[in-house]
Amino acid sequence: MPDFIFQMPGKIEIGFSKSGDIARIIKEIKLQRVLVVVDSNLKKMGIVDRIFNHLKKEAISFSVFDSINNEPTITEIDQAIHDLKVASNFDGVVGIGGGSTIDVAKLLAVSGSIKGSIRDYIGVNLIKESSIPTIMVPTTSGTGAEVTPNAVVKDPVAGWKKGIVSSFLIPDRVILDPELTISLPPKITAETGLDAFTHAIECFICNKSNLMSDLFALDSIRLINNYLRRAVRNGNDKEARYYMAIASLYGGIAITNSGTGGVHALAYPLGGKYNISHGLSNSILLAEVMEFNAEAVPEKFLRVANAMGIETIKLSQEKAIRSALDAISKLVDDVGIRVENFKISEQVIDDLAESGMLQERLLKNNPCPIKYEDARRIYRKSLIMK
Numbered sequence: 274m275p276d277f278i279f280q281m282p283g284k285i286e287i288g289f290s291k292s293g294d295i296a297r298i299i300k301e302i303k304l305q306r307v308l309v310v311v312d313s314n315l316k317k318m319g320i321v322d323r324i325f326n327h328l329k330k331e332a333i334s335f336s337v338f339d340s341i342n343n344e345p346t347i348t349e350i351d352q353a354i355h356d357l358k359v360a361s362n363f364d365g366v367v368g369i370g371g372g373s374t375i376d377v378a379k380l381l382a383v384s385g386s387i388k389g390s391i392r393d394y395i396g397v398n399l400i401k402e403s404s405i406p407t408i409m410v411p412t413t414s415g416t417g418a419e420v421t422p423n424a425v426v427k428d429p430v431a432g433w434k435k436g437i438v439s440s441f442l443i444p445d446r447v448i449l450d451p452e453l454t455i456s457l458p459p460k461i462t463a464e465t466g467l468d469a470f471t472h473a474i475e476c477f478i479c480n481k482s483n484l485m486s487d488l489f490a491l492d493s494i495r496l497i498n499n500y501l502r503r504a505v506r507n508g509n510d511k512e513a514r515y516y517m518a519i520a521s522l523y524g525g526i527a528i529t530n531s532g533t534g535g536v537h538a539l540a541y542p543l544g545g546k547y548n549i550s551h552g553l554s555n556s557i558l559l560a561e562v563m564e565f566n567a568e569a570v571p572e573k574f575l576r577v578a579n580a581m582g583i584e585t586i587k588l589s590q591e592k593a594i595r596s597a598l599d600a601i602s603k604l605v606d607d608v609g610i611r612v613e614n615f616k617i618s619e620q621v622i623d624d625l626a627e628s629g630m631l632q633e634r635l636l637k638n639n640p641c642p643i644k645y646e647d648a649r650r651i652y653r654k655s656l657i658m659k
């Protein structure tokens with residue numbers, strides 16, 4: 274009967290076109306001047322213009338920060354903190370975009386308590402003061418960043434991404450508007466959706482999982498298994514987009530209260546060294562890391578099988594687990610992730626495994642210890658031998 278803590282944002286509003294309520298929420302929490310952090314790519318799609326027009330119509334005072342790279346570096350964020358002086362110029366931050374944009378919005382909101390560089394805050398619970406109020410509006414169904422205490426930044430010196438984790442980064446308010454995900458192309462829908470799926474499975478089987486994080490993780494697995502294929506096949510499938518947005522949010526809540534493990538640990542070097550997107554890096558490794566983990570937590574894999582709609586009652590434990598592992602591989606395959614598209618040679622496997630071993634925070638949470646030789650085997654099987 275372990276003790277545990279459960280955290281999530283104070284209020285989450287979910288529904289099609291809910292992003293049209295943003296001015297109402299800003300007024301509700303009595304913000305006078307907000308910084309709106311947006312992904313510059315969204316401008317081209319007209320999504321942010323609609324939201325800006327709405328803010329103007331409601332006479333909300335705001336400034337826009339849109340100089341966000343897809344993978345923001347420590348240097349870029351330090352520069353933004355210096356230039357924007359958020360704590361003295363604004364009393365709230367809105368983040369509209371994918372995971373990177375939302376992570377930058379979180380860090381800017383807490384920047385009043387950051388002395389020097391954010392590099393000094395990489396790790397767990399090094400940020401110790403509240404942010405100014407934040408409202409997050411995700412535009413992808415994947416990272417779950419809108420509800421997590423994490424901000425991922427790229428370290429240009431090391432060449433890979435690192436995490437800043439603090440309860441003070443958990444956003445205050447969330448607007449989950451599946452309408453904003455309708456225009457996502459199939460490839461991004463698949464990769465971000467499998468990132469969410471990885472969150473759900475890893476959080477469910479990992480050492481820090483608890484009874485409440487399990488609720489969100491298991492239902493996220495069920496929803497993604499039911500709806501990701503549909504969202505990839507037809508981006509206009511509103512029902513699929515709705516449930517994928519919720520599944521991604523559930524994955525984020527599971528991360529906040531449990532945590533990811535081996536897949537994310539080994540995915541970071543792939544993203545950092547070969548510029549493979551985060552979702553894709555996870556998707557490539559997911560099946561092999563789960564094969565590796567299954568023996569350590571067989572009873573958990575039986576429940577994963579059930580969440581994926583597999584009737585296990587008449588199956589031996591071994592067969593039921595095999596069915597779960599096959600269903601995971603099939604989902605990755607069905608949404609079009611193909612390992613043969615990567616030109617990664619045998620020579621880089623040692624290098625990847627060495628970098629993967631540095632992700633101690635995540636490796637510690639994996640249900641089965643991953644050693645250097647295990648990491649090499651997983652990389653080789655995932656990237657080359659298929």
Ligand SMILES: [Fe+2]
Nearest residue numbers: 416468472551
């Ligand atoms: Fe992730």
